[in-house]
Amino acid sequence: MAEAHQAVGFQFTVRPDGVDVKLSQEVIKNIYLSGVTAWKKRAIQFKNGVLAGVYPASPSSWLIVVIAMMSTLYIRIDPSLGMIDAIKENLPQRLDTRAVLSAILFATGLWLFLIFLLRYTLKALLSYHGWIFESHGRMSTSTKVWLTLVKMFSGRRPLLYSFQASLPRLPVPSVDDTIHRYLESVRPLLDNEKFNQMEILANDFRDSKAARLQRYLVLKSWWATNYVSDWWEEYIYLRSRGPIMVNSNFYVMDLLYITPTHRQAARAGNVVHAMLQYRRKLERGEHAPLRALGTVPMCSTQMERIFNTTRIPGIETDIVQHLTDRKHLVVYHKGRFFQVWLYTGGRHLLPSELEMQFQRILNDTSEPQPGELKLAALTAGNRVPWARARIQYFTQGVNKASLDAIESAAFFLTLDDEPQGYDSAKSNSLDSYAKSLLHGKCYDRWFDKSFTLISYPNGKMGVNAEHSWADAPIVGHMWEYVLATDCFHLGYTEEGHCKGDVNKGLPFPNRLQWQLPEEASYLSAKQIADDVDFHGYLFNEFGKGLIKKCRTSPDAFIQLALQLAQFRDQRVFCLTYESSMTRMFRDGRTETVRSCTSEAVAFVRAMEDPGATNAQRLALFRKAADKHQNMYRLAMTGSGIDRHLFCLYIVSKYLGVDSPFLKQVLSEPWKLSTSQTPQQQLNLVDINKFPKYVGAGGGFGPVADDGYGVSYIIIGENLITFHISSKFSSPDTDSYRFGQHIQSAMLDIQELFKPINDKKTFCFSYLHRMGVLFLQLPRTNKPNTGSKVGILAPLYLHTWKTELSNSHNLQSYL
Numbered sequence: 001m002a003e004a005h006q007a008v009g010f011q012f013t014v015r016p017d018g019v020d021v022k023l024s025q026e027v028i029k030n031i032y033l034s035g036v037t038a039w040k041k042r043a044i045q046f047k048n049g050v051l052a053g054v055y056p057a058s059p060s061s062w063l064i065v066v067i068a069m070m071s072t073l074y075i076r077i078d079p080s081l082g083m084i085d086a087i088k089e090n091l092p093q094r095l096d097t098r099a100v101l102s103a104i105l106f107a108t109g110l111w112l113f114l115i116f117l118l119r120y121t122l123k124a125l126l127s128y129h130g131w132i133f134e135s136h137g138r139m140s141t142s143t144k145v146w147l148t149l150v151k152m153f154s155g156r157r158p159l160l161y162s163f164q165a166s167l168p169r170l171p172v173p174s175v176d177d178t179i180h181r182y183l184e185s186v187r188p189l190l191d192n193e194k195f196n197q198m199e200i201l202a203n204d205f206r207d208s209k210a211a212r213l214q215r216y217l218v219l220k221s222w223w224a225t226n227y228v229s230d231w232w233e234e235y236i237y238l239r240s241r242g243p244i245m246v247n248s249n250f251y252v253m254d255l256l257y258i259t260p261t262h263r264q265a266a267r268a269g270n271v272v273h274a275m276l277q278y279r280r281k282l283e284r285g286e287h288a289p290l291r292a293l294g295t296v297p298m299c300s301t302q303m304e305r306i307f308n309t310t311r312i313p314g315i316e317t318d319i320v321q322h323l324t325d326r327k328h329l330v331v332y333h334k335g336r337f338f339q340v341w342l343y344t345g346g347r348h349l350l351p352s353e354l355e356m357q358f359q360r361i362l363n364d365t366s367e368p369q370p371g372e373l374k375l376a377a378l379t380a381g382n383r384v385p386w387a388r389a390r391i392q393y394f395t396q397g398v399n400k401a402s403l404d405a406i407e408s409a410a411f412f413l414t415l416d417d418e419p420q421g422y423d424s425a426k427s428n429s430l431d432s433y434a435k436s437l438l439h440g441k442c443y444d445r446w447f448d449k450s451f452t453l454i455s456y457p458n459g460k461m462g463v464n465a466e467h468s469w470a471d472a473p474i475v476g477h478m479w480e481y482v483l484a485t486d487c488f489h490l491g492y493t494e495e496g497h498c499k500g501d502v503n504k505g506l507p508f509p510n511r512l513q514w515q516l517p518e519e520a521s522y523l524s525a526k527q528i529a530d531d532v533d534f535h536g537y538l539f540n541e542f543g544k545g546l547i548k549k550c551r552t553s554p555d556a557f558i559q560l561a562l563q564l565a566q567f568r569d570q571r572v573f574c575l576t577y578e579s580s581m582t583r584m585f586r587d588g589r590t591e592t593v594r595s596c597t598s599e600a601v602a603f604v605r606a607m608e609d610p611g612a613t614n615a616q617r618l619a620l621f622r623k624a625a626d627k628h629q630n631m632y633r634l635a636m637t638g639s640g641i642d643r644h645l646f647c648l649y650i651v652s653k654y655l656g657v658d659s660p661f662l663k664q665v666l667s668e669p670w671k672l673s674t675s676q677t678p679q680q681q682l683n684l685v686d687i688n689k690f691p692k693y694v695g696a697g698g699g700f701g702p703v704a705d706d707g708y709g710v711s712y713i714i715i716g717e718n719l720i721t722f723h724i725s726s727k728f729s730s731p732d733t734d735s736y737r738f739g740q741h742i743q744s745a746m747l748d749i750q751e752l753f754k755p756i757n758d759k760k761t762f763c764f765s766y767l768h769r770m771g772v773l774f775l776q777l778p779r780t781n782k783p784n785t786g787s788k789v790g791i792l793a794p795l796y797l798h799t800w801k802t803e804l805s806n807s808h809n810l811q812s813y814l
Helices: 002-007 025-054 059-074 084-087 097-128 141-153 175-189 194-206 210-221 229-238 264-281 303-306 351-363 374-378 381-393 397-407 429-438 470-489 520-532 544-549 554-571 598-608 614-636 642-656 660-667 737-752 758-779 785-806
Strands: 010-015 016-024 250-253 311-312 317-323 329-335 336-341 414-415 451-455 461-465 530-540 576-583 592-595 672-676 698-700 707-714 719-727
Touching: 025 059, 025 084, 059 381, 084 097, 097 141, 175 194, 175 210, 175 642, 194 210, 194 660, 210 642, 210 719, 229 317, 229 351, 229 642, 250 429, 250 719, 264 414, 264 451, 264 461, 303 317, 303 470, 311 429, 311 451, 317 698, 329 351, 329 374, 329 397, 336 351, 374 381, 429 461, 429 530, 429 719, 461 470, 470 520, 470 698, 520 530, 530 737, 554 576, 554 598, 554 614, 554 672, 554 707, 554 737, 576 614, 592 614, 592 642, 598 614, 614 737, 642 660, 698 707, 698 719, 707 737, 719 737
Parallel strands: 329 414, 414 451, 576 672, 672 707
Antiparallel strands: 010 016, 250 461, 250 698, 311 317, 329 336, 451 461, 530 719, 576 592, 707 719
């Protein structure tokens, strides 16, 4: 026990002549070093806080201004226009240095005014977004001038939070613009009758209730730093009473091809140490702020809660608890919970010391206590039962102490007992890996923690992240730093162990104690997990390099491929969600890009029309891609649709205003939910030089019961990974089948850019697509595969034959 070990350092004996106290020099040394480290940390945080507080100026600039003011006293020039004399008159008469002090006070005021002026000038410059709408590679003169001014006012060597006060607020779009864009977005999804009904609802809302709701929203945008983010966190995440496992949490995978060591404890030791290094830089604000074009800063607010953060369940709503300076983590292994201290003698544990601690846990053969094995399933199920169980069983005694240890930990670590990871020799290895990260066994991840780090016996790692506190790019930023530090800075010995000496005097990890009954939350959580149909797919026929040669946006290319795949899979178009970031604004998070546009629908129909030529399809593709890029840019610059309508709906609820239009909008299902995982945010690894050191991205569960969730990452120039999820319980979806549709859609769009005979291209692509789908269909991983394939395979064969027989002049294509 850690407490018992520390108690040995302090002993006393009661004697007739008094008390004989014996102190351990080692303990005293550790206490002294801990105190020195704590004060040093406070000093660095204070210094960096001052630097960020006065940015883009610097403390030395204050001295320059003071010296300049003082020099005017000797040459008898008054640049203050009498203000220095006025300050002097109001100072106590007994002071002999009134002239000097008044000059210093005026100089300080002038310095603060200049800081204020610089910040608001930079904020005004950052409010300009014309640059983002310009064609790639073509920068106008005005944008070049603007970029130069931004660089000029941005200062040098900014810290992580230096730009926060200079970021503009998220603007509130006009109601007319939002309604116009909304109606435009649903036009391809509704027939004439339904669209006319929606148009009537929208116009009625605009003419009757919208102005009042908009006034309150504008008022909030003036008062709050962001009119969306707090309501988004509360009502989308924290007030949701359903399970967060699968439905909200997301995952991030390890390196795709490389495993630095196959020793589980060693890999966990290096990764945890790298995370502690990242956290130290984060607490000190020493990470460089992310900047678009290397110049335009992004908001860093979400990064504050990466560590020491837990979602706490409540009956009506959850809360996000963020603590500071947590010095331990909690480790789960085979049904037992252990507390591991991360510091000794005022420093982080070394990777070798962490490896030893984790190996001690792996070697521990004790059995779980009653109710301990599946305790974490409480965090996987519905929120209300978990909140009630927390009140009933965790408000006192050992249960409260142990739960406090978990919720106050820096993060949660699971030492898994089943190997995972991508294996090219196993067709479903990525599927199994993703499901393990997304839900595991339902009781071996603490889904409420900001993130759970997962370590596998074969050396692979991964992360399961709770979504309310931040979005995927924030976790991705941390994970990129950790993987680069692990592989290129810390390294391993030839035997695969962590480098460095081992301090065997460290106290053993502390086993957490519980007194619990068996809970039934595991059963409901397992039903959710078992229903996840996942397919991971590596598309390596081409990548970003070839797409850019086609002079189109890689994201637009993939989104249009997804629309084509969706139509081929379901034979209908659906409301599509693509996540876009709004971090160019203060406290910005995300906005929705509605990818299923009229232009995208026209392109997909042309691709499915045997009578259309490749030239026609290519023209429609470019039009649809341009439309998608424009919508993405509008979303990034605060002119999206859904966050504005969401906030109007929240205001209507507060005011008791009933709006059939807003109800209809907020109830529409997203049957295709997509997101691109960012990569190379830090550029710590040159993937052209080290092509094997690339991550596999991450993913999430399906949003709709009868829809798909698709996450993709564009890796380097020649690889795109897709993470596809759906539900086994839906008879209409199949993740593997959808992956095959994505492959054929990507290849078919690529064919449009090849300068070959139009008719031969169509025929080859069409026959290839239908043949591949028919031949590969039996490989689906759905349960009851036989019955489903028995229905679908003849259907595809019949469709193939029918469409071929109906094609105009098909014989001339052969």
